[in-house]
Amino acid sequence: MLKINSEHIAQMEKYCRINLINSVAGYKSLNLLGTISPDGITNLSVVSSAFHLGSNPPLIGIVMRPEREHNDTLKNIKDTGHYTLNNVQSEWLQQAHQTSASYPSGVSEFDQCGFSKEYLPSFKAPFVRQSSIRIGLELRDVIGMELNGTTIVIGEVMHILTENEVIGDDGLVDHERAGTMAVTGLDAYYQPKFTERLAYAKPGITVSLKSEEVRLYP
Amino acid sequence: MLKINSEHIAQMEKYCRINLINSVAGYKSLNLLGTISPDGITNLSVVSSAFHLGSNPPLIGIVMRPEREHNDTLKNIKDTGHYTLNNVQSEWLQQAHQTSASYPSGVSEFDQCGFSKEYLPSFKAPFVRQSSIRIGLELRDVIGMELNGTTIVIGEVMHILTENEVIGDDGLVDHERAGTMAVTGLDAYYQPKFTERLAYAKPGITVSLKSEEVRLYP
Numbered sequence: 001m002l003k004i005n006s007e008h009i010a011q012m013e014k015y016c017r018i019n020l021i022n023s024v025a026g027y028k029s030l031n032l033l034g035t036i037s038p039d040g041i042t043n044l045s046v047v048s049s050a051f052h053l054g055s056n057p058p059l060i061g062i063v064m065r066p067e068r069e070h071n072d073t074l075k076n077i078k079d080t081g082h083y084t085l086n087n088v089q090s091e092w093l094q095q096a097h098q099t100s101a102s103y104p105s106g107v108s109e110f111d112q113c114g115f116s117k118e119y120l121p122s123f124k125a126p127f128v129r130q131s132s133i134r135i136g137l138e139l140r141d142v143i144g145m146e147l148n149g150t151t152i153v154i155g156e157v158m159h160i161l162t163e164n165e166v167i168g169d170d171g172l173v174d175h176e177r178a179g180t181m182a183v184t185g186l187d188a189y190y191q192p193k194f195t196e197r198l199a200y201a202k203p204g205i206t207v208s209l210k211s212e213e214v215r216l217y218p
Numbered sequence: 219m220l221k222i223n224s225e226h227i228a229q230m231e232k233y234c235r236i237n238l239i240n241s242v243a244g245y246k247s248l249n250l251l252g253t254i255s256p257d258g259i260t261n262l263s264v265v266s267s268a269f270h271l272g273s274n275p276p277l278i279g280i281v282m283r284p285e286r287e288h289n290d291t292l293k294n295i296k297d298t299g300h301y302t303l304n305n306v307q308s309e310w311l312q313q314a315h316q317t318s319a320s321y322p323s324g325v326s327e328f329d330q331c332g333f334s335k336e337y338l339p340s341f342k343a344p345f346v347r348q349s350s351i352r353i354g355l356e357l358r359d360v361i362g363m364e365l366n367g368t369t370i371v372i373g374e375v376m377h378i379l380t381e382n383e384v385i386g387d388d389g390l391v392d393h394e395r396a397g398t399m400a401v402t403g404l405d406a407y408y409q410p411k412f413t414e415r416l417a418y419a420k421p422g423i424t425v426s427l428k429s430e431e432v433r434l435y436p
């Protein structure tokens with residue numbers, strides 16, 4: 001068995017640690033985050049930190065890193081209050097990945113990477129026209145994390161743009177039909193395949209595994 | 219095109235809204251969260267909200283819901299400072315799903331659902347022996363969300379238990395080899411298939427898509 005502890009992690013080469021910690025907890029959602037500055041310059045970047053905070057009100061969180069020299073995205077979200085999350089499909093994965101390149105301020109990744117902007121009335125941020133699921137969010141909370149200087153951004157879902165066949169009768173989004181990809185680490189992309197849906201769990205169902213207790217010593 | 223706005227979402231039937239908002243942002247990581255109370259009663263539950271907060275220090279966040287009558291898990295984390303995240307594999311997916319049943323306080327989902335407990339010296343929380351990737355975390359921050367009463371729990375990675383072949387030379391975890399599953403919504407399970415890794419993106423790479431601007435009117 002491989003046992004890695006906090007001392008090993010602290011001593012790891014930087015990119016090895018980034019890859020390990022960015023991938024260890026499992027598959028991550030993959031979206032393009034679209035914003036616009038008050039003077040009309042659009043911005044697009046890949047995010048893999050989106051998490052479900054709650055359904056009523058409908059809230060989604062994302063993590064913004066501190067180390068970017070010119071973090072236009074976070075500034076745009078704070079300035080306009082609007083941003084979009086747009087799913088990534090395999091046909092244009094290369095272009096989506098390319099948005100993570102460090103373009104100069106004032107240059108839009110929409111134009112550089114070939115994505116079309118789509119706008120709704122009364123909603124400032126651009127949606128990605130190529131995406132089959134597009135979410136428009138309004139800023140609700142900004143939490144500065146003292147632990148590491150990151151920022152957790154919480155938004156309320158104001159718009160969902162998709163096709164009828166992508167959403168099931170019970171509300172579940174069919175990401176396999178939508179062609180949505182997943183990611184681990186910084187750059188390893190995956191296409192998930194549907195396995196099954198399981199019924200609401202109740203006590204009393206017999207399971208076949210036997211429970212044991214084991215103590216590991218160094 | 220299907221356009222769902224915030225009014226539609228507010229008027230949806232409750233479970234339809236839960237399914238939609240829980241699934242709209244893409245695939246989610248799937249883990250079993252293991253804890254223990256100060257008097258030794260273990261607890262195990264499925265979590266799909268784990269997100270990467272940062273690599274140095276190595277931090278992972280999870281969201282805890284407020285509506286559970288007896289939230290033993292959050293209490294155990296606060297009381298002991300330790301908890302584990304353990305990946306879920308298809309061979310025992312049913313058992314993992316079964317941990318979400320509402321068992322009475324004092325009954326351990328480890329025993330009810332047939333999972334073996336594994337302990338490290340000087341680390342209180344139980345790992346799931348069946349999991350091929352097991353993460354031991356120490357509590358670093360608890361953030362109460364005024365927006366909806368949920369709690370964001372931030373932990374530092376203290377231990378990673380796995381097999382040598384699961385971690386690549388550059389630190390990336392191979393979740394396909396580890397048999398890790400993903401989830402959307404509450405109960406739709408997926409087995410991701412590796413597509414590709416892409417090189418670090420730099421400006422200047424030509425892309426084939428053409429950027430356009432479109433305004434959608436109601």
